[in-house]
Amino acid sequence: MPPTLLSLHNVYKTFGGLLAVQDIGFEVIRDTVVGVIGPNGAGKTTVFNLITGSIKPDSGKVIFLKKPITGLKPHSIVNKGIARTFQTIRLFSKLTVLENVLSGCHTRMEAGLVASILRLPSQRREERKFIDRAMDELEFVGLESKWQHPADSLAYGDQRRLEIARALASDPQLLILDEPAGGMNEQETIKLGDLIRKIKKRKITVMLIEHDMSFVMDVCDKVVVMEGGLKIAEGSPMEIQKNQRVIEAYLGVDDENGY
Amino acid sequence: MSDCPTRKWPSLVGTGAAAAAFLAIPLFFKAIGLRSGPYWLDLLNTVGLYTILALSLNVILGHAGMFHMGHAAFFAVGAYTTAILNLNHGWTILATMPAAFLAAGLLAAILAGPIIHLRGDYLLIVTIGIVEITRIALSNNIFGLTGGPNGLVGIARPSLFGFRLSKPQHFFYFIWFMVGVTYVMFYFLENSRFGRALKYIKEDTVAAESMGVNTTAYKLIAFVLGAAWAGVAGAIYASRMRTISPDSFTFEESVLLFTIVILGGSGNQKGVMLGSFMVIGLPEIFRGFQDKRLLVFGAALVLMMIFRPQGLFPPTPARVKLSDAWSNKLVEPATNSESDDG
């Protein structure tokens, strides 16, 4: 088991001539929680999109489990063990809570077209197994009693947690959360922190973008700071809080949160 | 929903009874000596054929959410495959059906590759283009096989174990058997990993891809499957009509199918069936309006969409049965307020 789960090397990405990300490189160590912070427009979400395959880097490498995953389609990256949530909630809003979680199971299931049309015994067995599995994930985030509600009927915080359950259902080794506490109240944020620690206990590595500094300092083992597409600092929360460049960068903008 | 298992049985019995009653219609017509019986059966056969087509389109349009308005092209390929194999090579109709399936599916696979990524309305016009190109190709006697504007004549009727289907009541059982097969097949599909993947794609393609669904492949397979099944419907059509010509596979035919799926409730198979009855059956029943019936039909479409924009039967949440362990676990602390929806 290598200690390094994911690493980025000299990654560049431009959008219409604008450098969104330049020369980014860092490592994610297994079973840790890594936070990526920085003011708006620093390129944090772009980094996440580069890792998950939603966009392709112009140059540079993304290595996951010692193998390059640069340029792979998002669905194969999920299959390799990286799952994500979105900055703005992107649930399948008209489908039920359980169906949403089952979407995460998709990549671990095998039933093909023919097995599905004929409803072969193997397909039925698999369905039963993964429905149980999905319910387990719902229980993990505390939504099991709402399994048949339409996703858009849930409260905001519940929707965030459903997104996490959905990502967990794909059996990831790395879970990427894009502003998981965004729009949550204090109570919900505390519960989210507990949830992330629970995830870490399951031996799942977590990467997250967050603007809530106290939350980041609380849950993260390591923090990467970005500004203007560049990585400006990297280290433990303690180190980052003392880092002069980080303080400057954050004083330039609003201290509390990016927006 | 904890009462789901108990509720399922009566509904199954009800469905069975309804199906049996439906299948007894020809006997009933005969019993009361209804002179117009063959007409009504023929109408039901037409409805049945369109149901098969619409259910196959439903996989593409209703489940996967791809705006496909060229379904008649694949219907045509199936019909012509059957006709050509039967007339030129003496194949029996039943033997041509798998060939029709493959031919339509193959064409769909070739065509869909480069266009499958197109967004909604762009896909719509491209599929219209496909149906137009197909019709023009058939009219121009492509490969010297399609008989040009005259089409092909003298296609055999299907034989089952030496029994030749010729009367409307024979076709009634044949066609509605195929409707049943189609319905069950696509019902199983809808409630499986594959069907759910299509639902995710329809809801949000980007999120589906990010959850590990190979969206391009699934769209492609759904398209090919729906098209291939339309080919089977084409085989049935050719053997029922015994003569086919390009005018039977126009853009308007595709529009009709599109309308059936949306009107019925895109994605809901029961709705699609009811849609076929409404779109194909009602204009026949309204024959009293004579030349005004299409006027009435057009107005009815507008009204129907205004009052039921989701279609007659909007898609229902998936029926999922939990394992006993989970059902028991949820029932124990269950608050009653949560068990009465669904």
Place this chain on the structure above:
Amino acid sequence: MKKLIVFFFLVAAVGLMSLCPTGASAQPSVKIGIMGPMTGDWASEGQDMVKVIELLAAEVNEAGGINGAKVELEIGDDQGKPNTASLAAQKLITAGVVAVVGTYGSSVTEASQDIYDEAGVIQIGTGSTSVRLTEKGLKLFFRTCPRDDEQGRVLAANVKKLGFNKVAIVHDNTSYSKGLADEARAIFKADGVTEVFYDAITAGDQDYSATLTKIKAAAPDAIVFTGYYPEAALLLRQKHDMDWKVAMIGGDATNNSDLLVIAGQEAAAGYYFISPPALKQMTSAAAAKFSELYQSKYQSQPSSVWAVLAGDAFSVIVEAIKAVGPDSEKMAQWLKTDLKQFEGLSGPIAFNENGDRVGEVYRLYVVDSAGQFVIQ
């Protein structure tokens, strides 16, 4: 949801009841069906068929009906589409018709032939000129219109007679038009008439200047157009607009007075076509009288000859029932052997063993500079 199902069954029930016999009427009647395109692209043809036959039926009924039985008309709309033909046919059959007049398009007739034959109903095609319809050995099928091969022969003969040696053949890819074009084409080949162009235009396109410009480069003596009058008129007009004076000759589907209005007298002058005579051009006294009657009732003339041929089909059915009663086998036999030189609106009518009309019906017309269709 339940309400919808109930609603649907109610509608279905009402529909069913409307088709069930609603008690016996006091007077005996004979039902004759009209199958034609009442809606769809060819709606005007179907609607004219009904107009003509309704007038004729009213006359028959006023004169006391057929052997005392009133004539009742049943209308089946085939929309000009083969798919709907079988439904229209089943509807007419179940309404209990003895015989059916129609329909217009050959492919539509084809889709209904077997159904009528199996049900033992006489069918008389009125605009379906495709050769093979009467080559299948169906005993109960007839037609009052001539066949494509007959027309092709006459067309080719006239092209040769008029001295055209290089022709451009244009059709519109409909069953009728392509059939006629191919028929004539084969004869041209045998007769040594050179073909410098052969292609299909799309009906309804309206703009044929590209095609004409292309044909012009091939420099034919004459354009042979086998399609319908709207396209013929546009070809004439656009040819005139180009200031290109080349002869053009067409088939019977261009025998329509609107040709003049669309093309304009100047552009249409000198256009040849072959056709059975239209109602107004028919020479019989009956035709003249009927033309007047039609004019006074509808303030117009039937826009094509096919509706008149439908009227003739109706009349021979009436004659057959008068002679042998409403029995399809006997009627068919009677029509083939005993009907001789019946005076229809379109001239004398008799059928051969195949059910095809016998006798020369085509004439060569030319449009003169005053805009009259003149028989050559």
Place this chain on the structure above:
Amino acid sequence: MLEFLEQLTNGLARGGIYALIALGYTMVYGVMKLINFAHGELFALGAYLGYCLLVSSNLIGGLGPVLAIGLTIILVMGLVALAGHLLEKVAYRPLRHSDRLAAVVSALGASIFLQNAIMLTWGAQYRAYGANLLPNLLITVGGLKIPLIRIVVLFSALVVMLGLRMFIHRTRLGLAIRAAAIDQKAAKLMGVDVRQVITVVFILGPALGGLAGLMVGLYYGQITFNLGQLYGLKAFTAAIIGGIGNITGAMVGGMLLGLIETLGAAYISVGWKDAFTFLVLIMILIVRPTGILPERVVEKL
């Protein structure tokens, strides 16, 4: 060469008409993201209203050609605009917040309704404007003979389109239309009266369609009730080729389609020309999935 130039003028005149109709599709689509399938029927209505005024009521006889045609243009555009407005109110407004597919089917229903309404009003047979309505003049340029009306059609189409472009890009209302086309919600927040924009779009588009109908009647001299279906599909294709939602795109697409059709017929095959048209459409969309000049849509991740 002469033949090629002649074919070019054929194609451009045809393209002008496609472009005029395509503008209606593209404007409505731009703002409402709705394919107005009934637009073709509004175009046919324009052709029939022109027939009504010029032929049935013989305006030319009463007023002389220039005045009569001027008056007819105004009346036809006005009446078709009114019909378009009513159509929007009845068939589309109630569906503005529903699923897009519901609106598509409603549009198809409206199209069937209007086509049959036209058939029942004016009859199923062809109607002829007549060839003698306008003087038939030929213009000769170095051996090339071009009918005057072809040039008139092309130029009036161009003038109308340039006028529309000016309106969209130079006026406040035009700005509002562009804003609503980019993002209805945002436009609303910025104080744009989206409802008014939709009303304007559903007046302008049909008016242009009606004008195109009148031009087709005058140019070809013959109309039929399913005219809208035939031209509608082509014009819609033109709008898509150009990039639907884009005014200039509709012009480019229309002209291009006219040329493709004409040159395809001239140099490849007359019988296959429509297939060729659609083939080009598909190839263009494969290379540029949103047409030649796409509307600006920022796909959010």
